[in-house]
Amino acid sequence: MLKDTYDVIVIGAGTGGAIAARFASKFGMDTLLVDRKQREQIGNKICGDALGSEIFDLIGIAHPRGKELDYKLKGVRLLSPDCSKEFFMVDQNQAGYLVNRVEFGQRLLKEAITEGAEFHDKIHVRETIQENGYVKGIKCIDNDGNARKINAKVTIDASGFYSQVRETIESTYIENSIAPEDTILCYREIVRLKDEPVDAPDHITIHLTQDLAPGGYIWYFPKGNNTVNIGTGGPRQKGMKMGKIIKERYRRNVFDRLIRGEVEVLSSGAGIVPVRRPLWSLVDNGIMLVGDSGCQVNPLHGGGIEASMRAGFMAAAVARKGVEANDCSIGKLWEYNHKYMVGQGSQFAALDILRIALQHFDDEDLNFGLKKEILSGEDILKIAYAGELELGMMDALSRIFKIGLLDSIRHAGLLINLAYVHKLMTDIKKLYELYPRAGKIDNFPTWKKRVNEIYLKIKSAF
Ligand SMILES: Cc1cc2nc3c(=O)[nH]c(=O)nc-3n(C[C@H](O)[C@H](O)[C@H](O)COP(=O)(O)OP(=O)(O)OC[C@H]3O[C@@H](n4cnc5c(N)ncnc54)[C@H](O)[C@@H]3O)c2cc1C
CATH class of the missing domain: 3.50.50.60 (FAD/NAD(P)-binding domain)
Incomplete structure (x- = not known):
């Protein structure tokens, strides 16, 4: 009662x-x-x-x-847009279920x-x-x-x-x-693979591809018994409706990138995530x-x-x-x-800055960045879970030598953008660590104004 x-x-x-x-x-x-x-x-x-x-x-x-x-699961596999480069990332704390x-x-x-x-x-x-x-x-x-x-x-x-x-x-x-632009619309299926074994069965796979999943990615998560939870999501567009249209579109064009043979679809549906x-x-x-x-x-x-x-x-x-x-x-x-x-709020704020930037990088930049390992697997793990990207001056120089000067010049825009994103991520993280304490709520409007200034910068840059 x-x-x-x-x-x-x-x-x-x-x-x-x-x-x-x-x-x-x-x-x-x-x-x-x-x-x-x-x-x-x-x-x-x-x-x-x-x-x-x-x-x-x-x-x-x-x-x-x-x-x-x-x-x-042991960890995460990150797959480049052209599928030529894969990072396997294992973090003891984040190995999961x-x-x-x-x-x-x-x-x-x-x-x-x-x-x-x-x-x-x-x-x-x-x-x-x-x-x-x-x-x-x-x-x-x-x-x-x-x-x-x-x-x-x-x-x-x-x-x-x-x-x-x-x-x-x-x-x-x-x-x-x-706001709709702060959300992603996802479509997901749980499928049993009929013609092939599960790829990289100990890792969840994240496939970055602006071509097939603009502003988002395709995920491929092994579930045991030759089944996979596969899905994709991206920023919501005007007039985009869940349901049949999305389902048909995504199966034909998107999931076939990672699954070559026939599947039995055990479950399917769409949902929205605030990001x-x-x-x-x-x-x-x-x-x-x-x-x-x-x-x-x-x-x-x-x-x-x-x-x-x-x-x-x-x-x-x-x-x-x-x-x-x-x-x-x-x-x-x-x-x-x-x-x-x-704590987590400051990490998510930094990742939000990165998300806004990443949604505007193209596949060529992503292929290049991953192939040349501008960021290492460790960097990527740190970014994804802690919102931290450490790019010291010596570090930046050694990365340029690794990439090669010519390529660095050719992709100067990407490198400059990354450096700028890194700065704004650091700024916002620090600002969130200064979130007003209880008893100091009067400082909230000033703090909010400073956060908005950073958002203005990232939104006008991309
Ligand atoms: C396609 C997709 C894939 C995702 N993949 C992952 C993933 O792999 N890993 C991950 O960590 N997260 C993932 N997420 C996000 C994750 O699902 C959510 O962040 C998480 O479930 C949030 O939990 P919650 O308790 O806040 O809300 P929910 O799980 O949404 O629970 C809300 C509950 O409130 C009830 N409710 C709603 N309105 C009312 C009402 N008016 N009155 C009474 N009850 C109400 C609902 O029935 C529901 O039970 C994914 C999301 C989507 C859409």
């Missing part, structure tokens, strides 16, 4: 919401977790299904195993419930209750079709990219909408945002499972302090903003 009041309400039982509810409950709060889906469908999401192993130790939960775990999304989601849900969270399925949250500048709970339709109001000291919106909840929050801190830096603020009075709803996704590769789990854990820990102090104002919840932004 739904009660009228809880300490914490979590909207959405995806990876972010299930973890937020689990830890909110573990930390002693009376927690309600709701989802509009039927319970058996929790976890079912069109996704690449890949995530690193590090997060499980970080938040202290069991690694995927048994039915949840489709396949264990291909999960069975439903089984994984069901496990996270079960563990949240075991920890004490009260879960109700088929609850559609329409908006939040807002009174005197505070979010005070949710307005929803329950599974009998009745309109309900349920109160909470803290409401955590983990309802994903399409969050209609975020759209209705009245806040000067939280953005309600996400920008996190929202300016993930909190306001009585409200916190977690996961895709807060744009906590790696802008370079679109991976957001790990980030949503990390954020769910952090949000629960800060919500506890608010509930215990009976103060769930923005000032009290801001600690979550600060913690997130100076």
Whole structure:
């Protein structure tokens, strides 16, 4: 039976919401977790299904195993546009898993419930209750079709990219909408290969190709039993619709680049991923945002499972302090903003700068850059996961010698662009590390202005 009041309400039982509810409950709060889906469908999401192993130790939960775990991976293979160059990148912390999304989601849900969270399925949250500048709970339709109001000291919106909840929050801190150019539209299939073995079976493959996946890439993730999770995504274009047209277009033109023979398509579908830096603020009075709803996704590769789990854990820990102090104002919840932004947020902001630049490099530049190893596999790993690119002067010189002077002159534009992107990535990362602390929220407008200045620079350069 739904009660009228809880300490914490979590909207959405995806990876972010299930973890937020689990830890909110573990930390002693009376927690309600709701989802509009039927319970058996929790976890079912069109996704690449890949995530690193590090997060499980970080938040202290069991690694995927048994039915949840489709396949264990050693690392990443990056394939150049003309397929002539491949980098194999292995990072102990990021060697990871291909999960069975439903089984994984069901496990996270079960563990949240075991920890004490009260879960109700088929609850559609329409908006939040807002009174005197505070979010005070949710307005929803329950599974009998009745309109309900349920109160909470803290409401955590983990309802994903399409969050209609975020759209209705009245806040000067939280953005309600996400610009289409800051999102990518993806199409994905899970296929069984009939005529060939899985290529590079211990690695997930990322194939950069502006020709077939402009502004994006093709992924090819082994799932075991000769099956592959294959997909592609790129910036949304006007009039682009999901569904049949995309499916037909992508299968014929795009996936055939990596799969030569016949396949049996086991599952297919499309979805949208936000690929920008996190929202300016993930909190306001009585409200916190977690996961895709807060744009906590790696802008370079679109991976957001790990980030949503990390954020769910952090949000629960800060919500506890608010509930215990009976103060769930923005000032009290801001600690979550600060913690997130100076850490993963700063990495994602740097990667967002790189994403904007990369979307404008052509295949010739990418082939050249990868073939000549302007960036090493190690560099690329560091960039992809930490948003860090170290390019000292001596380093730059040695790279030019490696490339050869003539080629350096021929591709001077690329080298100059890379150096400029590197500078802006460093600048924004440092700025995010200075994200205003709780108690210094007055500095927020000045900080925001400085971030906007960097964005203006990268957007006018590309
Ligand atoms: C095609 C594709 C491929 C991807 N590949 C990868 C990958 O390989 N690795 C990776 O790490 N990430 C990947 N991602 C991103 C990843 O799927 C997301 O970042 C991650 O699932 C975010 O989790 P979340 O909990 O924030 O949201 P979600 O998983 O979207 O969960 C939101 C939940 O909220 C519920 N909900 C929504 N609205 C309401 C409402 N109004 N009321 C009640 N409930 C509601 C939904 O039913 C859902 O259960 C991919 C995404 C796409 C689209």
